[in-house]
Amino acid sequence: MENSGSPKDHSQFTLLGSKRFAPFFFTQFFGAFNDNVYKNSLMAMITFGVLSSSADLSLMNNLGALLFILPFFLFSALAGQLSDKYEKSSLIRKIKLLEIVIMGLGAFAFITGATWGLMLLLFLMGTQSAFFGPVKYSIIPQHLDSHELVGGNALVEMGTFVAILLGTLAATSIATTENGALITGIAVVAVAILGYGASRAIPSAPSPSPELKIHFNPLTETWRTIGFAREQRSIFLAVLAISWFWFLGAAYLTQIYGFTSDILKGDQSVVMILLGTFSIGIALGSLLCERLSGHKVELGLVPLGSIGLTIFGADLFFHTASPDSATLISASQFLSQAGNLRIVFDFLMIGVFGGFYIVPLYAMIQARSDEKHRSRIIAAINIMNALFMVFSAITAIVFLGVLEWSIPEFFLLLAILNALVAIYIYRTIPEFAMRFIIWVITHTVYRVRHINLDNIPDEGACVLVCNHVSFMDALIIGGACRRPVRFVTFKPIYHLPVLNFVFRTAKAIPIDSKKADPEGYERAFAQIREELQAGEVVCIFPEGKLTTDGEIDEFKNGVSRILEETPVPVVPMALRGLWGSFFSHMGKPAMTRWPKRFWSKVDLVAGEVVSAEQATPAHLKAKVEELRGDQR
Structure with missing residues (x-):
């Protein structure tokens, strides 16, 4: 998928140079790195006898995993409440200060060889991680725009797993060397300080629910927290x-x-x-x-x-x-x-x-998710993650141990x-499967370049108007737009196999001519009005049918009726490069000849927003023709 002509098309790596994201990224990176240096160094030292233990090695491993995971059950609900109630950057700094204290105690325990002290500190590390989790993911949408969410989350996941790898490698390298305990102790404290230093540059993230009353009962609040996730x-x-x-x-x-x-x-x-x-x-x-x-x-x-x-x-x-x-x-x-x-x-x-x-x-x-309890939904993820990891261990025990x-x-x-x-x-x-079908088609059959799609408003109702070249037009537009689009679709196309599943799942609006289906015609306009009044994006093909000669046909008056009933901004769009494809009517009816073009280049270009008052059919057709140019 190619992108062009938009400031939103910059690489996700530009976020690493942004004050909105970089301090947070390095804060979570150092935290994940430190967790793995500590945990893996501890287990390596117990395994190779650097630290003594009266318990069996397998028991120590399992106990360590339990001590680290238990806080996610006990404290995630409270952590979610705190993250929703208080300003997040300040909360992160307090959590990172707690990490310095824990790692300071850990350094002392490493140096003195206090094995059981190190094991108990795993519980405190898990507690610190449980409190960091909700704020970690809920702060991202407060600092990033909607088009940056995927890139920001991708960097966080990348950073987390790279930190896990590097932490594991570092622990393996230093844990069993001479003075390994001393080096490990110094390292975990130093990295915790680095993490706190990075956190001081995180911009403010105001509380979405300052009026929230904190409840401490872990059982009732855990169930309540999961309830927030279950609302949708x-x-x-x-x-x-x-x-x-x-x-x-x-x-x-x-x-x-x-x-x-x-x-x-x-x-x-x-x-x-x-x-x-x-x-x-x-x-x-x-x-x-x-x-x-x-x-x-x-x-x-x-x-x-x-x-x-x-x-x-x-x-x-x-x-x-x-x-x-x-x-x-x-x-x-x-x-x-x-x-x-x-x-x-x-x-x-x-x-x-x-x-x-x-x-x-x-x-x-x-x-x-609703911003007012987004952190509690993230906390619910942490609770469920911990639960599923326990189920994973039980499943392994049953199948590998009991059933052999x-x-x-x-x-x-x-x-x-x-x-x-x-x-x-x-x-x-079904939305997942529908989006998958669209994604596969728009990334295998075509190479779609998006031009100026940031002209589509990020919020509020609007109408998209576009030339109609092929049966794939709606899928290409739907796959390109960041917002969900309600397509007004000619009923025979709406009922085509496969496309019908996509259109139904995407809540498309089927329409036929007033002569062929007068009741359905009126029902379609009523539904269009409801969608626009709800702030949705509606896309129509004003020609009313696929082009048979590659040229843009007359725009019908349906768009005028839509805007008279619900005056909203209009974004003219044009598809270029689809004429002559297997799904167009060039020479023969669509899909009645052998396909000759695969992974062909297609442009989807959006023009400047047109006000409802200016959006006559003739004016919109002229705009779409200008956007398409000579490329059919």
Whole structure:
């Protein structure tokens, strides 16, 4: 998808030079990095005997995970309330000061070898993370414009997983070296101070609900918090979809160690290769989201992500186990063996498609949630994420421990479950599938360049008028616009297979001529009036039919009636490059000849807003002809 002619088309990386975003980005980056340095250093020191423990290693690992996750159940509801009630940049700074205190205690415990003290501090770290989570995602839409949401979330996800990778690598490198405990203690305090320093530059984010009364009961408030997410069904299913991703992620990351040693016969360096590949994949997929979505919240990427997660997760099952070896092989030996690059590629693509899946969901929730309790909806995500991660661990215990399945069989089960979850979500909320169909068509059949689409108002009612060249016109416009569009569609086109599902899901308005269907004709205008009065965008093709000669036909008077009943701004638009395509009437009726053009270049250009008073059919036709020019 190409973009042109708009200041909104700048790369997401420009946000890293913006005071609105950069301080927040580095604050969360240092926090994620520090968490992983601490947790992985602690476990590495216990594993290799640098820290002594009377308990079994497996018990310590599981206890550590429990201590870190428990605060998300206990404190997320309170954290969401605080984030909605108080100014967010000040709240972040207080949370980062708490991190400095926790890491200071952690440094003392590392240096003195207080293993159980370090374990208890995991609970405080989880508490600090639980309080940071709601403000982390709810502050983004306060500082970024709607067209920057996908890019901002993509950078946050990329930064988080890069920080996890770098923190894990740093912990592995320094934890077992001479003076590793001292170095680790100094490092976690220093990084916490860096995070606090970055937080001081975060711009103010005023409270959306200063009148909110804080309630401390974790049980009742947790249920109330989840209730906010359940108010809109689409938002709640997006919450569940995000939590399902963390179910998958926890399962893969937990089993990667056993998969490497038992199936791949690899040592710790092979584990790091796979972990690194997975994290890089998430970062790459997250960054690609902005380009693939055209700077808007593109829900069509979510089904694409689901498909990739299923395909590449299932492929891990079909890898032939490495032969038994007396010693575990190193990373270089692993990569030199035929077939192992496929495993690396699978983990890379699981990460990439995971990025496609998760970023639009977070952006959707931020865009559609009520600002007054957005933080509490984010808190609900954290609660559900923690719950699903616990379910993930229980599922692994049942299938791998009780039923004695192999890890590849467990990976295949995860892929199948992911497909079933995806089918349920997309059947329940057809908008995901509808956007996916539009996205696939507009990114495979055509290369669409968007020109001056920022002329479409970000808020309020307006009418789009465009020339009518092919059966794909509405899909191309719908796939390009950042706002949902209600299309007024000629009834025979509305009822075409596949397109009918798209039009119904997009709440298109079918219309026929007044002579052919007088009642339907009046019903259509009544619905158009209702949509405009509700502040929606309505798109009409004033020619009333597809062009048969490539030229723009006379604009009918329907647009005048619409504007007389509901005077709203009009945005003229033109499609260029569709004439002669398989879906146009050039030479023969559309779709009755073999297609000859694939991935052809198409322009969608928007003109300056025209007032309702000036928007006569003749004037609008002249504007559309001017925008189209000689390119049919």
